[in-house]
Amino acid sequence: MKPDVLVGMSGGVDSTVTAMLLQERGYAVTGVYMKLHDNDAYHEANYAKAKRVGEYLGIEVHFLDISEDFQREVYDYFVEAYRAGRTPNPCVVCNRQIKFGRMLEYADALGIEKVATGHYLRCDGRYVYQALDKGKDQSYFLAEVRPEVLPRLLFPLGEWHKDEVKAYAARVPVLQEIAEQKESSEICFVENDYTEVLQKHMQIDREGEVLNEAGEVVGRHKGYMHYTIGKRRGFTVHGAHDPHYVLALDPEKNRIVVGTRERLEERSFCIGRINLFENLEEFDCEVKVRYRTRAIPAHVRISGEEGTVELTEPVYGLARGQFAVFYDGERLLGGGEIL
Numbered sequence: 469m470k471p472d473v474l475v476g477m478s479g480g481v482d483s484t485v486t487a488m489l490l491q492e493r494g495y496a497v498t499g500v501y502m503k504l505h506d507n508d509a510y511h512e513a514n515y516a517k518a519k520r521v522g523e524y525l526g527i528e529v530h531f532l533d534i535s536e537d538f539q540r541e542v543y544d545y546f547v548e549a550y551r552a553g554r555t556p557n558p559c560v561v562c563n564r565q566i567k568f569g570r571m572l573e574y575a576d577a578l579g580i581e582k583v584a585t586g587h588y589l590r591c592d593g594r595y596v597y598q599a600l601d602k603g604k605d606q607s608y609f610l611a612e613v614r615p616e617v618l619p620r621l622l623f624p625l626g627e628w629h630k631d632e633v634k635a636y637a638a639r640v641p642v643l644q645e646i647a648e649q650k651e652s653s654e655i656c657f658v659e660n661d662y663t664e665v666l667q668k669h670m671q672i673d674r675e676g677e678v679l680n681e682a683g684e685v686v687g688r689h690k691g692y693m694h695y696t697i698g699k700r701r702g703f704t705v706h707g708a709h710d711p712h713y714v715l716a717l718d719p720e721k722n723r724i725v726v727g728t729r730e731r732l733e734e735r736s737f738c739i740g741r742i743n744l745f746e747n748l749e750e751f752d753c754e755v756k757v758r759y760r761t762r763a764i765p766a767h768v769r770i771s772g773e774e775g776t777v778e779l780t781e782p783v784y785g786l787a788r789g790q791f792a793v794f795y796d797g798e799r800l801l802g803g804g805e806i807l
Contacts, residue, residue, distance in 0.1 A: 470494040473582040474575040479517030482586030489624040499529035504538040505657040524642040541565040553717035554789025564612040590626035593619040596800040601629040611793040611803030676722035698785025732784040739804030753794040
């Protein structure tokens with residue numbers, strides 16, 4: 469007999485098909501809609517969709533308001549990282565703290581053993597693996613999830629391609645509206661641009677100086693929080709003939725440092741906030757330094773709470789605050805925050 473499973477249901481295609489597939493496979497499914505941020509109209513519309521699916525499947529869909537936890541552990545982290553000149557990845561933090569943290573606690577309160585979401589990845593209870601659909605693979609975002617929770621997680625979409633999921637949903641009348649809706653944004657509380665979120669909390673439009681690597685003032689910018697490492701537009705550089713890119717941010721003095729593309733090249737870097745799915749101190753792997761980047765062969769050494777990553781070829785635009793995520797082929801080894 470299959471165990472009970474709590475499915476995170478957002479009202480979207482992926483979580484809906486996840487619930488349907490698990491029910492077809494014999495699991496006793498319960499749904500939960502998690503309110504993560506303050507947008508009542510957004511939650512009202514999406515919870516209504518999740519409830520319609522629940523009625524169709526004959527399952528209960530709970531409403532879980534964990535917006536205070538999300539505000540403290542994900543949203544505030546996002547805002548403060550940009551304030552400090554880092555480039556955060558809130559989805560990585562959310563998966564550790566909220567989706568596979570608070571959601572598991574809620575499953576415990578309901579007496580439910582398993583938890584499932586519509587992420588595109590595979591998990592055998594010990595390790596996480598890339599999804600069959602490499603264009604949709606989301607294993608990167610689970611690099612910080614606690615290893616001890618993996619035996620409780622189910623990801624049925626890991627074996628599916630996105631077009632198959634949409635086609636499956638489109639055959640079910642109650643799901644046709646959901647199947648036709650546009651994809652949700654990568655960061656759930658960012659509607660258009662991350663600066664719109666920051667503007668609610670601080671003054672980000674403050675002109676400042678653009679410096680070259682010699683410390684000379686060569687232009688002006690519109691406020692350091694508008695820039696991430698590697699950005700090449702939105703500032704002036706007087707007398708420059710070659711394209712210039714952001715090399716560094718100085719939050720205290722509201723300055724940015726710029727230079728030519730070759731100055732973005734990095735072949736080694738340090739990491740902290742390390743999370744690994746097995747006991748490793750020195751190992752070879754492939755590393756992704758952002759979600760949408762190619763994995764590069766690397767050698768990693770871990771010493772205490774920090775580590776060093778040596779690359780076999782350079783990367784460009786390495787951003788402090790992003791996560792370096794390690795793979796052995798398709799298998800996720802873990803990751804760490806770029807320091």
